[in-house]
Amino acid sequence: QFAFMDRNSLQDFTLLSFGEAMIRYKPVESKTCNTGPSLFMRSVAGDELNVCVAQAMLGRKTQWVSVLPSGPMGQLVLDSAGAVDMSHVVTEKNGDIGTFTVLPELKTVHYQRRNSVFAQHDPNIFNWSELFKNGSRKHWLHVTGITPMISTPTLETWNRALNEAHRLGVPTSLDFNHRKQLGSLQQLWDYVKPHLCHLQVMVVSLTTLQELAEQEGVPTPDVSLPESDPQWVQLMQTLRSQWKLRRLACCFKVVNITELQTRWSVMCTERGVVSTHALPVLHRPVEALGGGSAWMAGILDAFMTEGLDNCDTVSSLRHADLLAALCQETAGDHSSVTQKQLEQVENSFTGQAVDLTSLPRKEDLLIKGTLDCLINAGIIGIIRAKNADGAIQRGLELCQLGCRAVEVTADTTDAVRVISELSKRLPESCLLGVGTIMDVSQMAIFAPLGVKFALSPIAPTGFIEACHSRGILAAPSGLTSNELWSLHTHGAKLIKLFHAGTTSPSILKSMLGVGCFGELNIIPSGGITPASVDAWWNAGAKVVGLGANLVGKDINFPDGSAEYNSAHQEWEETGREAARQLFIKAASRTL
Numbered sequence: 221q222f223a224f225m226d227r228n229s230l231q232d233f234t235l236l237s238f239g240e241a242m243i244r245y246k247p248v249e250s251k252t253c254n255t256g257p258s259l260f261m262r263s264v265a266g267d268e269l270n271v272c273v274a275q276a277m278l279g280r281k282t283q284w285v286s287v288l289p290s291g292p293m294g295q296l297v298l299d300s301a302g303a304v305d306m307s308h309v310v311t312e313k314n315g316d317i318g319t320f321t322v323l324p325e326l327k328t329v330h331y332q333r334r335n336s337v338f339a340q341h342d343p344n345i346f347n348w349s350e351l352f353k354n355g356s357r358k359h360w361l362h363v364t365g366i367t368p369m370i371s372t373p374t375l376e377t378w379n380r381a382l383n384e385a386h387r388l389g390v391p392t393s394l395d396f397n398h399r400k401q402l403g404s405l406q407q408l409w410d411y412v413k414p415h416l417c418h419l420q421v422m423v424v425s426l427t428t429l430q431e432l433a434e435q436e437g438v439p440t441p442d443v444s445l446p447e448s449d450p451q452w453v454q455l456m457q458t459l460r461s462q463w464k465l466r467r468l469a470c471c472f473k474v475v476n477i478t479e480l481q482t483r484w485s486v487m488c489t490e491r492g493v494v495s496t497h498a499l500p501v502l503h504r505p506v507e508a509l510g511g512g513s514a515w516m517a518g519i520l521d522a523f524m525t526e527g528l529d530n531c532d533t534v535s536s537l538r539h540a541d542l543l544a545a546l547c548q549e550t551a552g553d554h555s556s557v558t559q560k561q562l563e564q565v566e567n568s569f570t571g572q573a574v575d576l577t578s579l580p581r582k583e584d585l586l587i588k589g590t591l592d593c594l595i596n597a598g599i600i601g602i603i604r605a606k607n608a609d610g611a612i613q614r615g616l617e618l619c620q621l622g623c624r625a626v627e628v629t630a631d632t633t634d635a636v637r638v639i640s641e642l643s644k645r646l647p648e649s650c651l652l653g654v655g656t657i658m659d660v661s662q663m664a665i666f667a668p669l670g671v672k673f674a675l676s677p678i679a680p681t682g683f684i685e686a687c688h689s690r691g692i693l694a695a696p697s698g699l700t701s702n703e704l705w706s707l708h709t710h711g712a713k714l715i716k717l718f719h720a721g722t723t724s725p726s727i728l729k730s731m732l733g734v735g736c737f738g739e740l741n742i743i744p745s746g747g748i749t750p751a752s753v754d755a756w757w758n759a760g761a762k763v764v765g766l767g768a769n770l771v772g773k774d775i776n777f778p779d780g781s782a783e784y785n786s787a788h789q790e791w792e793e794t795g796r797e798a799a800r801q802l803f804i805k806a807a808s809r810t811l
Contacts, residue, residue: 233524234281234305236351237362238381239268240338240370241286241297242318242331244553262661264300265320265553267364267397270513271520274547274555276303278521278562283308283359285351285381287341289315299636300554302668310345312337331401339371346377348384361385362520364395368411369402375411386418391528395516396424398431405431413463420528421467421487423516426452429470433459447472453486453493460488467532471515471544472497479504480577483541485515489532496537503576505548506689514555518543518562542566545576550583551689554668557582586691590672591713591741593651594693595762597624598806599753600675600743601799602655602767605775607784608634614775615642619650621796622803627675627765629656636665643670653693660686667692675745675765677718679703684711695743699723701731704740714741716765721747725759732760750802757809770799 244265272282283305288294290311297317298306318333333339352359361381368375385392394415398408409432416422424432426447433440433455441451452470460468469487476482484500486493505511518540523531542565547555561582565574594600601618603626605611615626615638626646628639635654642652653673654666660682663674667690674687679696687694688711697718698704707715717728723744732738744756745765756764768776772795774787 233358233360234283235272235275235362235520236283236285236359237268237272238285238346238378239266239364239367240318240333240336240374241266241269241288242320242333242336243293243296244320244322246322247324260321260661263552263554263664264297265509266297267366267395267513268362269297269301269304270510270553270555271362271517272304273300273302274510274514274517274543274557275521276301277555277557278517278543278559280521280524281305283351285309285346287312287338287345289313289317289337293317296665299665300668302554308346308351310341312341315340329401333370339374341373341377343373343377343380346380348381349388352384352388352390359385359390360520360524361390361392362394362516363392364397365408365412366397366399366402369399369408379411382415382418386415391420392418393516393520394419394422395512396422396428397512398428406435409435416463416465419465419467420523421469421519422465423469423471423512423519426470426472429455429459436462438462447474448497453488453495456486457488457493466490469519469537471512471541481505481545483511483545485537485541487519487532487537491532494532494534494537496534496541499534499538499571499573501538501541501545501574501576503545503548505545507551508548509551510547510553510555511544513553514547514557515540515544517555539566542574545574546582549576549581550691551686552664556690583688583691586672587688587693587713590651590693594625594673594714594743595741595811597651598757598763598809599623599770599802600625600627600653600745600763600765601771602627602629602745602765603638603771603775604629604632604656604767605638606633607775607778608632608638610775610779611638612641612645614771615652616645617796618771618799619646621800622807623799624649624803624807625651625653625673625763627653627655627673630654630658630662630666631656636669639666639669639671657683663687663690663692673714675716675743677716677746679707701734701737704731704742705737708740714743714762717742717744717761719746720744720756725752725755725761728756728761729759750798753802753805770802772796 242265244263245260269284272284276282285308287310290313315337318336320329320331368378398405430440467489471485474482482500482502484496486495522536522539546557601623603611651672654671655675657674657676660680663686673693675695677697683696684694695714695716696707697716698707704715741762743763744761748766749769753764772791774784774791777784
């Protein structure tokens with residue numbers, strides 16, 4: 221029934237996945253004592269959503285089906301998904317979202333998901349026949365073994381989705397992903413087994429492979445054998461044949477004492493065995509998260525690119541291995557790797573092992589590129605607005621006037637929508653950033669929207685790390701020489717001098733002339749006018765931030781109000797031309 225799925229037909233497929241998303245909390249700094257307050261990094265996690273996000277970053281069409289609570293926590297998940305189609309996510313009032321907290325001192329994770337709206341949803345809210353037929357594109361269903369173990373309703377919906385996919389001839393894939401906290405391996409195996417003959421591929425870990433073999437009464441190799449021993453591959457092929465699977469895949473990882481990880485994968489098929497053991501990927505994960513999801517996204521991308529008749533190749537596995545490793549070059553579960561970035565690495569290591577540690581981190585390259593562009597721009601137009609539509613239009617207008625860097629503050633009304641719209645509509649020649657970040661957790665909201673830099677009027681704990689791990693340039697704030705130097709030594713590539721109105725260009729110039737202070741890249745902001753910009757540049761500021769004195773005051777008032785009309789008239793009569801002239805001056809200055 222899948223004979224029609226050649227290279228051309230699969231190119232137009234939409235990946236559809238059903239599963240849970242949770243809020244993950246991880247301590248910013250590990251504490252040995254269990255009393256007193258701790259700072260936590262908040263992010264969105266969920267295996268099926270991770271796969272959708274990773275494929276969307278590669279330019280694929282993806283749809284995620286789930287249940288979320290209405291309100292800010294559900295919105296946090298929706299906002300994190302980037303280009304993933306979330307139109308089939310059902311929201312429920314007065315409900316909870318699942319959470320889990322990383323407890324490094326106990327080397328464990330604490331889950332709270334039993335009473336989430338996803339765990340308790342009504343399976344009848346989803347019409348899978350309609351979901352698979354929706355739109356002109358064909359679908360590929362991807363699921364994991366996590367979802368059926370959460371609750372009786374999630375098991376029922378999971379089975380309905382798979383059964384309808386099988387009935388309609390929709391290709392399916394499964395990441396077995398047994399979580400012991402949710403139940404026994406036998407229980408999950410009983411759920412999965414009826415679907416095996418329909419799957420295009422099932423992915424298991426080496427540990428799960430051993431446990432399933434023992435459960436099925438198949439002799440297993442000695443556990444002391446290294447992961448590279450061919451007996452493990454022989455076991456995979458034996459089980460694949462016994463289960464009548466089209467493809468059984470397993471990812472292998474070996475970590476040495478320097479935390480260098482060697483990654484490769486094996487896929488056993490009806491035609492034989494494919495392995496990347498001779499062409500592994502070496503890397504040091506920033507955070508050991510999201511790799512399995514990214515690998516799944518990578519192999520499915522290869523399937524859809526090459527077609528099911530031609531996908532069982534080393535290049536397909538290598539594609540997935542690389543995406544998994546590159547995903548872990550940044551913090552969090554969601555991959556931020558684009559198709560272009562993936563292809564660049566593939567082309568750089570044709571026919572040889574990949575050592576990502578020999579390459580500049582892509583995040584470092586992104587940060588350097590952003591810093592260089594901001595310095596060239598010389599000016600950041602800061603939009604802090606109560607009129608969201610006005611803010612969008614003003615951002616576009618500033619770009620047309622010659623502005624090459626626009627910041628939208630996080631306290632702007634409907635800031636997520638404003639930044640999302642500007643991210644889509646601003647040309648690449650104009651950088652977009654977010655400002656007034658008061659807490660590091662806000663980056664989980666704004667980072668997926670496409671911002672290239674982030675400014676804060678303070679120096680939130682973990683802010684630099686949270687931004688730089690995502691390839692976003694962080695600009696925390698300081699005022700005194702001690703504060704500025706401390707931020708510099710903690711990794712800040714750009715430092716905001718705030719509030720600039722409490723100091724002066726002459727003080728900045730004097731400070732930058734002392735010792736190594738000249739190494740600092742300073743952006744003064746707060747109370748600066750177009751007339752004073754030259755003085756700040758001459759004092760050594762690399763870029764200057766201007767708010768209402770540059771971008772206009774009208775965007776702080778409702779359209780048609782007396783305050784808006786007055787401020788808009790000022791913009792029309794003098795503000796627009798003053799902005800244009802300042803951008804011309806910035807573009808013509810000598811660096």
